[in-house]
Amino acid sequence: MKTFTKVRENPQVPALAIPQRKTWMKFKQQKFLFLMMLPAVIWALIFAYTPMVGLYMSFVNYQPTLGAFWQTLFSSEFVGFKWFDYFFSNGDFLLIMRNTLASTLITLLFSFPMPILIAIAINEIKNVAFKKTVQTASYLPYFISWVIAANIIVTLLSSDGAINGLLKFLHITNESVLFLQHGKYFWWIVALGNTWKDMGYSSIMYLAAISSINPELYEAAKVDGANRFKQIRYITLPHLKPTIVILLILALGGILNAGFDQHFLLGNDLTKDYSDVLSTYSFRYGIQNGMFSYASAVGMFSSVVAFIIVVIVNFIAKRVNGHSLF
């Protein structure tokens, strides 16, 4: 302490002491900023970083009955990659990966073009009241929970629900189709459900891009005799291309994230072979069956692969876009 004060008073301080003193001064100056950050730092340490440490359970044979979590965790037998091996060599892996990829890719097939079409169509419409009504309705599903959406979907698809009513009315089928009891329909139901929920809201991005197009371009095209279709083809679409490319690249980043809610809520025992994705599988083994280490390994596999994909995707997006999106 004595030497410390001495150093501070001495004008001929050794060069080494300056940065330290400066840092301390700076910290003191910024103490309120650190104080304001404190709750968030504590939050991140407990709820974001401690679970990452907890991933260690994927490498041990964790026995939940032996006592408090952290004690048990670090005294459990280390088994290395045993649980990962078990996951990859067991037939479930292929099934789960197939379902995850099928679900995300079919979703992409529908949910990617729809917002573009909606944005272009809304932009072409002159009737403001109609435009507003359609937009308001189309955003609405985005704001309800998947629980509500699942309840609605189950009702619409039930044997005497509106969809079967429509199919019968159009004479496409004479008997009710039991959509949610056959696995073969499952991916399509989830894909259309995802599209229904998000398409209106996703169209906002494209509408923002369209609104930045210079209206003189359309005027000039009109003078040159381009009809509306040609204007879309040669002006709107080329201007949307950067947005489309970036959003597509980013959408590919979520390819392993099939969404827990929709698969968990819409799936049932009859459709399990089609509805089980990485997240629901891990949930079932961990929370419901108590195979914590195995479920944690499955979860870790999906987070690590997803993280790698996101890093790659972000890198590509950066290249395409000139700067990072994050």
Added chain:
Amino acid sequence: MNSKTFGERLFDAALYIFLAGIFVVTFYPFWNILVISLNDATDTLRGNLYFWPRSLTFESYRTIFRNPEIWSALQVTVLRTIIGTALSMFCISMLAYSLSKRYLLGWKYFSFFFVFTMYFGGGLIPTYMVIKSVGLIDSFWVFIFPGLIGVFLMILVRTFIEQIPGEVEESAKIDGANDLQIFFRIVMPLCVPVLATIGLFLAIGHWNSWYDSYVYTYKPNLKTLQAVLVKILNQYQTAGMMSDAQQLAQSSKQIPVSTESIRMATTMVATLPIIMVYPFVQKYFVKGMMMGAIKS
């Protein structure tokens, strides 16, 4: 207007039909659940309810509001939405303010510390274990603390704060105000638009969440509306997989398998607040989304 060619008219017609289709697809499901919820529960079993209730009644709503489970769920949901939103807004905006100061000691490291959590996490099982070991199982605070900070929302607020001219804060500093005073007296009042945006995101998130209540709470008095709805959905799905004879046997035993009208009335109760506030807040969401998109 009269100069439109036949092709133009056809094109317009196609656009209107397409968008009318979008309207029907996104709006009709809500109309359908409203119709079913307003129909007599026994009559609903006959099916084919599409556009209007066959026998209009509010009995399903009366039934669910007589149910203490729904009342308690409604209370828990409202309480968590208010407390959770307020606390999160407070902590997120404080963090955003600190991180908006690029001269902050270790700014780079703190930014990375938070942004990294957006891309990597421990996943379901370790998170469950952590929540269990900090004693949040069967506690009301499990709804508040694990989701306290939304890093994406923080970035929105930070971007907004960075756009405030530096002179505003500097003049306050010259007058002797410290960071806390500047934050509460100057920055927060200027941030009202962005705080409204994240507040709405947070409130809708709290209102809609079911997983935490479903997985981390066992006490019936901690079940949220959405968690109750999951339970009802599960009952219904199980019932749907039984044959008609089994269902008949069950209903004659008076086992309360929720009928479709009651299930839809519950769905409506969980949806209605969103439908009601949503037209007013729509523009904020749109703005918030645009801000997030433009920010980068």
